[in-house]
Amino acid sequence: xxxxxxxxxxxxxxxxxxxxxxxxxxxxxxxxxxxxxxxxxxxxxxxxxxxxxxxxxxxxxxxxxxxxxxxxxxxxxxxxxxxxxxxxxxxxxxxxxxxxxxxxxxxxxxxxxxxxxxxxxxxxxxxxxxxxxxxxxxxxxxxxxxxxxxxxxxxxxxxxxxxx
Amino acid sequence: xxxxxxxxxxxxxxxxxxxxxxxxxxxxxxxxxxxxxxxxxxxxxxxxxxxxxxxxxxxxxxxxxxxxxxxxxxxxxxxxxxxxxxxxxxxxxxxxxxxxxxxxxxxxxxxxxxxxxxxxxxxxxxxxxxxxxxxxxxxxxxxxxxxxxxxxxxxxxxxxxxxxxxxxxxxxxxxxxxxxxxxxxxxxxxxxxxxx
Numbered sequence: 001x002x003x004x005x006x007x008x009x010x011x012x013x014x015x016x017x018x019x020x021x022x023x024x025x026x027x028x029x030x031x032x033x034x035x036x037x038x039x040x041x042x043x044x045x046x047x048x049x050x051x052x053x054x055x056x057x058x059x060x061x062x063x064x065x066x067x068x069x070x071x072x073x074x075x076x077x078x079x080x081x082x083x084x085x086x087x088x089x090x091x092x093x094x095x096x097x098x099x100x101x102x103x104x105x106x107x108x109x110x111x112x113x114x115x116x117x118x119x120x121x122x123x124x125x126x127x128x129x130x131x132x133x134x135x136x137x138x139x140x141x142x143x144x145x146x147x148x149x150x151x152x153x154x155x156x157x158x159x160x161x162x163x164x
Numbered sequence: 165x166x167x168x169x170x171x172x173x174x175x176x177x178x179x180x181x182x183x184x185x186x187x188x189x190x191x192x193x194x195x196x197x198x199x200x201x202x203x204x205x206x207x208x209x210x211x212x213x214x215x216x217x218x219x220x221x222x223x224x225x226x227x228x229x230x231x232x233x234x235x236x237x238x239x240x241x242x243x244x245x246x247x248x249x250x251x252x253x254x255x256x257x258x259x260x261x262x263x264x265x266x267x268x269x270x271x272x273x274x275x276x277x278x279x280x281x282x283x284x285x286x287x288x289x290x291x292x293x294x295x296x297x298x299x300x301x302x303x304x305x306x307x308x309x310x311x312x313x314x315x316x317x318x319x320x321x322x323x324x325x326x327x328x329x330x331x332x333x334x335x336x337x338x339x340x341x342x343x344x345x346x347x348x349x350x351x352x353x354x355x356x357x358x359x360x
Contacts, residue, residue, distance in 0.1 A: 042220045075341035
């Protein structure tokens with residue numbers, strides 16, 4: 001709460017499960033489920049017009065859904081914080097996750113977002129704290145910032161078929 | 165559905181004596197209509213981000229629950245962000261109104277028909293998404309009631325206003341997005357100077 005963020009919007013990812021539950025349980029936090037990640041960009045922008053700070057949670061596949069909305073964030077220099085849990089990295093068992101997982105950082109950077117990585121569990125909190133300060137830094141100019149949380153930090157999803 | 169309403173006249177009537185209304189204008193003709201009604205620091209006009217107008221309205225309405233928020237947008241822009249109606253329905257902001265100026269066309273790209281030209285009903289979609297007040301406006305004498313509802317009625321509200329497929333002369337809002345953002349936040353959030 002010391003970050004001043006009072007709104008968290010999300011398309012769920014297993015890696016954000018506990019955080020989403022905590023946000024819903026916190027009375028001072030507005031948790032907003034989205035149908036698609038791009039909605040989080042507009043929501044964050046509108047909230048900031050009204051003085052409220054937000055964070056958007058998404059899986060790396062969702063990065064592909066936000067691209068044109070990032071153009072708006074960039075042109076208007078809207079602050080935007082995206083916490084992206086990665087798929088398609090070490091240990092991935094679903095090959096369909098590989099293309100977007102592999103492209104997520106490059107796509108974000110191509111659209112002018114600042115990209116930070118958290119490769120170890122102990123990196124997550126300080127990196128997110130830095131991202132929020134960067135995004136909402138009125139002196140340096142507000143900007144879009146993404147934190148990519150490595151798949152090994154979250155744990156690898158296993159697909160176990162029930163036989164018989 | 166044959167329309168007879170002129171979009172400029174409808175928007176001018178809806179924004180007349182707007183009081184402390186906060187406005188988000190969807191890209192294209194809706195933004196030009198709002199500019200024609202009078203450029204205003206508390207109108208945020210989108211020049212891009214198609215499909216984002218209603219989400220911006222939601223973010224603003226939740227951030228400032230004591231203010232009324234109006235999104236003015238077109239049918240093509242609304243169709244691109246249809247999921248936003250479901251997201252608004254879940255949040256249920258009582259202070260949010262969405263007016264869709266429905267000419268059943270992509271007016272900026274050559275007047276190609278949108279899905280609403282084939283009978284897709286955005287008011288019915290909004291109702292199914294738990295908007296508490298939905299309507300389709302086709303007559304001039306219905307516009308004052310819509311203006312009242314935007315200012316007074318508990319929402320979320322969505323009104324489809326069937327308008328003629330016409331392209332009035334361009335009246336453009338400022339196109340510098342950072343300027344639009346800063347002047348909106350300045351007008352809304354800056355405390356009045358303390359009186360000495």
